[in-house]
Amino acid sequence: MNRLTDALSRFFEFELTGELLGYPFVQQALLAAAALGLVSGVLAPLVVTRRMSFAVHGTAELAFTGAAAALLIGFSVGVGALAGAVLAALLLGLLGQRDNERDSVIGAVLSFGLGVGVLLLWMNPERTANKFTLLVGQIVGVSSSDVTLLGGAALLVLVVTAVLYRPLLFASVDPHVASARGVPTRVLTPVFSLLVGIATALGVHVVGALLVMALMVTPGAAAxxxxxxxARATLLSVVFAEVAALGGYCCRWLPAFR
Incomplete structure:
Protein backbone atom coordinates (compact mmCIF):
# COMPACT_ATOMS: atom_id res chain seq x y z
CA MET A 1 0.00 0.00 0.00
CA ASN A 2 2.85 2.36 0.87
CA ARG A 3 4.54 1.59 -2.45
CA LEU A 4 1.35 2.41 -4.32
CA THR A 5 1.00 5.68 -2.43
CA ASP A 6 4.62 6.57 -3.13
CA ALA A 7 4.19 5.79 -6.82
CA LEU A 8 1.05 7.92 -7.09
CA SER A 9 2.68 10.77 -5.21
CA ARG A 10 5.26 11.03 -7.97
CA PHE A 11 2.49 11.94 -10.37
CA PHE A 12 -0.02 13.73 -8.14
CA GLU A 13 0.55 16.07 -5.25
CA PHE A 14 -2.46 15.05 -3.20
CA GLU A 15 -2.47 18.12 -0.98
CA LEU A 16 -2.43 20.44 -3.98
CA THR A 17 -5.02 18.31 -5.80
CA GLY A 18 -7.39 18.52 -2.83
CA GLU A 19 -6.88 22.27 -2.70
CA LEU A 20 -7.61 22.62 -6.41
CA LEU A 21 -10.83 20.61 -6.11
CA GLY A 22 -12.10 23.23 -3.67
CA TYR A 23 -12.07 25.97 -6.30
CA PRO A 24 -15.40 26.59 -8.09
CA PHE A 25 -13.78 26.96 -11.53
CA VAL A 26 -12.17 23.51 -11.19
CA GLN A 27 -15.47 21.94 -10.14
CA GLN A 28 -17.27 23.61 -13.06
CA ALA A 29 -14.58 22.43 -15.49
CA LEU A 30 -14.90 18.85 -14.24
CA LEU A 31 -18.70 18.95 -14.56
CA ALA A 32 -18.42 20.33 -18.10
CA ALA A 33 -15.89 17.66 -19.09
CA ALA A 34 -18.04 14.91 -17.58
CA ALA A 35 -21.17 16.11 -19.40
CA LEU A 36 -19.31 16.35 -22.70
CA GLY A 37 -17.75 12.90 -22.24
CA LEU A 38 -21.13 11.32 -21.49
CA VAL A 39 -22.90 12.86 -24.49
CA SER A 40 -20.09 12.26 -26.97
CA GLY A 41 -19.63 8.70 -25.71
CA VAL A 42 -23.30 7.86 -26.26
CA LEU A 43 -23.44 9.39 -29.74
CA ALA A 44 -20.01 8.32 -31.03
CA PRO A 45 -20.88 4.69 -31.97
CA LEU A 46 -23.91 5.89 -33.93
CA VAL A 47 -21.81 8.59 -35.61
CA VAL A 48 -19.28 5.97 -36.73
CA THR A 49 -21.95 3.47 -37.80
CA ARG A 50 -23.75 6.13 -39.85
CA ARG A 51 -20.41 7.27 -41.36
CA MET A 52 -20.93 10.85 -40.18
CA SER A 53 -17.38 11.62 -39.06
CA PHE A 54 -16.96 14.23 -41.80
CA ALA A 55 -20.34 15.72 -40.85
CA VAL A 56 -19.10 16.24 -37.28
CA HIS A 57 -16.18 18.23 -38.67
CA GLY A 58 -18.53 20.39 -40.76
CA THR A 59 -20.83 20.94 -37.79
CA ALA A 60 -17.87 21.96 -35.63
CA GLU A 61 -16.86 24.60 -38.18
CA LEU A 62 -20.31 26.24 -38.13
CA ALA A 63 -20.36 26.01 -34.34
CA PHE A 64 -17.04 27.84 -34.44
CA THR A 65 -18.66 30.45 -36.73
CA GLY A 66 -21.57 30.91 -34.34
CA ALA A 67 -19.20 31.28 -31.40
CA ALA A 68 -17.11 33.82 -33.33
CA ALA A 69 -20.25 35.82 -34.16
CA ALA A 70 -21.32 35.77 -30.50
CA LEU A 71 -17.86 36.91 -29.42
CA LEU A 72 -18.01 39.78 -31.91
CA ILE A 73 -21.38 41.11 -30.73
CA GLY A 74 -20.69 40.47 -27.03
CA PHE A 75 -23.15 37.60 -26.64
CA SER A 76 -22.74 34.23 -24.89
CA VAL A 77 -20.19 32.13 -26.77
CA GLY A 78 -21.94 28.91 -25.72
CA VAL A 79 -25.29 30.06 -27.12
CA GLY A 80 -23.61 31.26 -30.31
CA ALA A 81 -21.87 27.91 -30.81
CA LEU A 82 -25.16 26.11 -30.16
CA ALA A 83 -26.99 28.25 -32.74
CA GLY A 84 -24.28 27.66 -35.35
CA ALA A 85 -24.20 23.92 -34.72
CA VAL A 86 -27.99 23.62 -34.90
CA LEU A 87 -27.99 25.51 -38.21
CA ALA A 88 -25.27 23.21 -39.57
CA ALA A 89 -27.12 20.11 -38.39
CA LEU A 90 -30.33 21.20 -40.09
CA LEU A 91 -28.50 22.00 -43.33
CA LEU A 92 -26.62 18.70 -43.35
CA GLY A 93 -29.65 16.68 -42.30
CA LEU A 94 -32.03 18.19 -44.84
CA LEU A 95 -29.69 18.69 -47.81
CA GLY A 96 -27.60 15.54 -47.36
CA GLN A 97 -30.35 12.92 -47.37
CA ARG A 98 -28.86 11.09 -50.36
CA ASP A 99 -25.54 9.33 -49.93
CA ASN A 100 -24.13 10.64 -53.22
CA GLU A 101 -24.87 14.25 -52.19
CA ARG A 102 -23.75 14.13 -48.56
CA ASP A 103 -20.01 14.74 -49.02
CA SER A 104 -20.51 17.69 -51.35
CA VAL A 105 -23.03 19.29 -48.98
CA ILE A 106 -20.70 18.81 -46.00
CA GLY A 107 -17.76 20.22 -47.96
CA ALA A 108 -19.74 23.32 -48.93
CA VAL A 109 -21.01 23.89 -45.37
CA LEU A 110 -17.54 23.32 -43.90
CA SER A 111 -15.84 25.76 -46.28
CA PHE A 112 -18.53 28.39 -45.77
CA GLY A 113 -18.42 28.07 -41.99
CA LEU A 114 -14.64 28.21 -41.77
CA GLY A 115 -14.41 31.22 -44.07
CA VAL A 116 -17.10 33.22 -42.27
CA GLY A 117 -15.66 32.26 -38.88
CA VAL A 118 -12.18 33.50 -39.78
CA LEU A 119 -13.70 36.72 -41.16
CA LEU A 120 -15.61 37.32 -37.92
CA LEU A 121 -12.46 36.72 -35.87
CA TRP A 122 -10.57 39.21 -38.04
CA MET A 123 -13.31 41.79 -37.44
CA ASN A 124 -13.11 41.27 -33.67
CA PRO A 125 -10.91 43.88 -31.94
CA GLU A 126 -10.32 41.73 -28.84
CA ARG A 127 -7.04 40.06 -27.94
CA THR A 128 -5.85 37.11 -30.00
CA ALA A 129 -5.92 34.83 -26.93
CA ASN A 130 -9.69 35.20 -26.65
CA LYS A 131 -10.08 34.21 -30.30
CA PHE A 132 -7.68 31.29 -29.99
CA THR A 133 -9.83 29.67 -27.30
CA LEU A 134 -12.56 29.05 -29.90
CA LEU A 135 -10.16 26.71 -31.70
CA VAL A 136 -8.67 24.84 -28.72
CA GLY A 137 -11.25 25.51 -25.99
CA GLN A 138 -11.01 27.11 -22.57
CA ILE A 139 -12.33 24.63 -20.06
CA VAL A 140 -11.22 26.65 -17.03
CA GLY A 141 -13.27 29.56 -18.36
CA VAL A 142 -16.55 27.64 -18.07
CA SER A 143 -18.91 29.58 -15.80
CA SER A 144 -21.81 28.32 -13.70
CA SER A 145 -24.27 29.53 -16.35
CA ASP A 146 -22.27 27.63 -18.98
CA VAL A 147 -22.45 24.49 -16.85
CA THR A 148 -26.23 24.92 -16.60
CA LEU A 149 -26.48 25.30 -20.38
CA LEU A 150 -24.22 22.28 -20.91
CA GLY A 151 -26.18 20.17 -18.45
CA GLY A 152 -29.55 21.08 -19.95
CA ALA A 153 -28.40 20.44 -23.52
CA ALA A 154 -26.73 17.17 -22.51
CA LEU A 155 -29.90 15.99 -20.76
CA LEU A 156 -31.98 16.83 -23.85
CA VAL A 157 -29.62 14.90 -26.14
CA LEU A 158 -29.54 11.86 -23.84
CA VAL A 159 -33.32 11.72 -23.42
CA VAL A 160 -34.03 12.01 -27.16
CA THR A 161 -31.33 9.44 -27.95
CA ALA A 162 -32.75 7.00 -25.40
CA VAL A 163 -36.28 7.36 -26.82
CA LEU A 164 -35.17 6.94 -30.44
CA TYR A 165 -32.27 4.54 -29.87
CA ARG A 166 -33.75 1.37 -31.41
CA PRO A 167 -34.98 2.95 -34.67
CA LEU A 168 -31.79 5.04 -34.83
CA LEU A 169 -29.64 1.93 -34.50
CA PHE A 170 -31.71 0.04 -37.09
CA ALA A 171 -31.53 2.94 -39.54
CA SER A 172 -27.80 3.32 -38.90
CA VAL A 173 -26.94 -0.33 -39.58
CA ASP A 174 -29.14 -0.78 -42.68
CA PRO A 175 -31.15 2.30 -43.70
CA HIS A 176 -32.73 0.64 -46.75
CA VAL A 177 -34.14 -2.32 -44.82
CA ALA A 178 -35.20 0.02 -42.01
CA SER A 179 -37.08 2.20 -44.49
CA ALA A 180 -38.75 -0.86 -45.99
CA ARG A 181 -39.84 -1.95 -42.51
CA GLY A 182 -41.53 1.41 -41.92
CA VAL A 183 -38.83 3.20 -39.91
CA PRO A 184 -39.03 6.96 -40.73
CA THR A 185 -35.40 7.27 -41.85
CA ARG A 186 -35.98 10.64 -43.55
CA VAL A 187 -37.11 12.07 -40.21
CA LEU A 188 -34.45 10.34 -38.14
CA THR A 189 -31.58 11.68 -40.26
CA PRO A 190 -32.14 15.40 -39.50
CA VAL A 191 -33.09 14.59 -35.89
CA PHE A 192 -29.83 12.72 -35.32
CA SER A 193 -27.90 15.46 -37.11
CA LEU A 194 -29.49 17.93 -34.71
CA LEU A 195 -28.39 15.83 -31.71
CA VAL A 196 -24.85 15.70 -33.10
CA GLY A 197 -24.99 19.46 -33.63
CA ILE A 198 -25.95 20.12 -30.02
CA ALA A 199 -23.23 17.79 -28.74
CA THR A 200 -20.67 19.43 -31.01
CA ALA A 201 -21.65 22.87 -29.73
CA LEU A 202 -21.05 21.66 -26.19
CA GLY A 203 -17.58 20.56 -27.21
CA VAL A 204 -16.53 23.78 -28.95
CA HIS A 205 -16.61 25.80 -25.74
CA VAL A 206 -14.89 23.06 -23.72
CA VAL A 207 -12.27 21.52 -26.03
CA GLY A 208 -12.47 23.81 -29.07
CA ALA A 209 -13.50 23.38 -32.70
CA LEU A 210 -10.28 21.58 -33.61
CA LEU A 211 -10.54 18.84 -30.97
CA VAL A 212 -14.27 18.21 -30.68
CA MET A 213 -14.18 15.78 -33.61
CA ALA A 214 -11.79 13.55 -31.63
CA LEU A 215 -14.31 13.16 -28.79
CA MET A 216 -17.26 12.67 -31.15
CA VAL A 217 -15.60 9.96 -33.26
CA THR A 218 -12.61 8.25 -31.62
CA PRO A 219 -14.38 6.68 -28.57
CA GLY A 220 -17.04 5.14 -30.80
CA ALA A 221 -14.52 3.90 -33.36
CA ALA A 222 -12.42 2.29 -30.61
CA ALA A 223 -15.44 0.71 -28.92
CA ALA A 231 -24.92 -1.97 -25.77
CA ARG A 232 -21.33 -2.84 -24.86
CA ALA A 233 -19.99 -0.54 -27.57
CA THR A 234 -21.98 2.37 -26.16
CA LEU A 235 -20.80 1.62 -22.61
CA LEU A 236 -17.16 1.34 -23.69
CA SER A 237 -17.47 4.49 -25.77
CA VAL A 238 -18.72 6.43 -22.74
CA VAL A 239 -15.82 5.08 -20.65
CA PHE A 240 -13.28 6.03 -23.33
CA ALA A 241 -14.80 9.50 -23.76
CA GLU A 242 -14.90 10.17 -20.01
CA VAL A 243 -11.29 9.04 -19.60
CA ALA A 244 -10.27 11.35 -22.45
CA ALA A 245 -12.27 14.37 -21.25
CA LEU A 246 -11.68 14.11 -17.50
CA GLY A 247 -8.25 12.52 -17.77
CA GLY A 248 -7.02 15.16 -20.17
CA TYR A 249 -8.00 17.92 -17.77
CA CYS A 250 -6.65 16.13 -14.70
CA CYS A 251 -3.29 15.56 -16.43
CA ARG A 252 -2.83 19.31 -16.16
CA TRP A 253 -2.33 18.79 -12.44
CA LEU A 254 0.69 16.52 -12.93
CA PRO A 255 3.98 18.09 -11.79
CA ALA A 256 5.51 17.61 -15.25
CA PHE A 257 2.84 19.84 -16.82
CA ARG A 258 3.03 22.70 -14.32
Missing part, protein backbone atom coordinates in the same frame (compact mmCIF):
# COMPACT_ATOMS: atom_id res chain seq x y z
CA UNK A 224 -16.74 -0.81 -32.15
CA UNK A 225 -13.32 -2.38 -32.73
CA UNK A 226 -13.46 -4.01 -29.29
CA UNK A 227 -17.01 -5.43 -29.35
CA UNK A 228 -19.82 -6.04 -31.81
CA UNK A 229 -22.57 -5.61 -29.20
CA UNK A 230 -24.29 -2.19 -29.53
Missing amino acids: IRVTSSP
